[in-house]
Amino acid sequence: MSKASNIETCAADWLLRTEEAGWSETDQAQLNSWLSESDAHKAAYWRLEAGWRSADRLAALRSDHDTAIPQSRQRLSWAWPIAASVIVIFGIGSFSWWNSVPALQQVEKMHVATNIGKRKLVQLEDGSKIDLNTNSSIRTATSEEKRVVWLDSGEAYFDIAKRSGQKFIVYAGTKTITVLGTKFSVRRDGEKVSVVVEEGRVRVDDTTVSGSARSAVIEGGDVAVSRGLSTLITTASPEKIDDALAWREGMLNFDQRSLAEVAQEFNRYNQKKLVIGDADAAAIQIGGSFKASNVDAFVRLLRDAYRLNVDDSGASVTISS
């Protein structure tokens, strides 16, 4: 083989390994050192990685792949010894592979909820951690093949322990989020579901339309916001991702968001509600980092720094210009 071809094969091997369960920091360090050996290694690896990622959209074909990629040819031409059993598995698989939640054998069932302003860290027995934000509720179940969480309301951050052969699935309203990687958060405001991926990859599927797949793979740095059937995927800067996940430190970070939005965020965490009195005040741009529970400090800041009028009735605070 030519030298370049050899390097490309090595790069492909590495890339495959990064996707497998059990990819560790030691492995990553080895990969990094291989990459730093030569710019030819970098060239080959970056090229393969970019090209391979650009084919990720194939995951969108999952539920109705029979129509998308004709299988007749490969069935006929299978030369491998176990061909018969393969076909049997496919036959069953295409009907019930993904939507078989009801058949799940539930081994463990847990229900966890938080009140307004509270957070809870839930440790699952497989080592996965779920950080439950204010006013949220989840249920969990595990079986041999699956770990399942239903996000009934609110927001949760997931740090998933990799288990080969045991998928991790989050149901949020009409969306199904299948974990292909590790760290992400899901937020549900009624019908609207937002997924922020900090690290790794997850797949978001729509469960309302059976048969026709609406699926998106999103990865580290991506934010997906779904409302009904439409899903918007954007790539957010690392700062944006940090802002979206700041609640885990009890903080709310805003980068030039309107006071109306900011007030809404605060209201998720506090019994004492912020009410914005007029449109001028609502449009004021706010930036900064605030303690989620300290609505009084935020109100003082609005009064002193922004010279807004504050009317505190105890149960709510009305802010006007």
Add this chain to the structure above:
Amino acid sequence: MVDEDRLKEWFCREVLPLERSLTHFIRRNWRMRDDLIDIRQDVYRQAISAAQRELPNQTRAYLFAIARNNLINRAKRAKIVSFDLVADLEHLGLAPDLYETERGLEARDELRQAMAGIEALPPRCREVIRLRKVEGYSTRDVAEQLGVSTDTVEKQTTLGMRALVDFMLGGSGKIQRPLFARKFRKEITP
């Protein structure tokens, strides 16, 4: 120094979309087909090395200048030199390229392209890649599903991955088999 993340981002965003044009350029000016992958990778390597000091403003001109010099040096090193070729290359300059317009794929084209790329694979390879990319299976899942060893799956996945990436970047998407059969690698200059 350009840090590595920026370098990688530049390489993926600006250089890789030019792969089709670059391949075409190399093919047109260098007749030994077997050298294509070597030359292309060498050009990428040089592009990355030189961009570490500063990212170029005109990536296209930069990349093709590197490619041209690479071919000239190769021709000069070759045992039998065709002066015509060297002269041609030196006069080539950075002539406007017919493939100027192509850029990275739009997101919605990516899926179509990826589907076509999978279709272009030989059957066994296609199924392995399909299970991995479409169904999201791991190597072990694929091996279990197909009843073959993980070794076999890894080999097929590697071959399929390289072919699919080639296709995604505008190539033919042909499997690059090891070169055992190519005994007649001629020492003929282009």
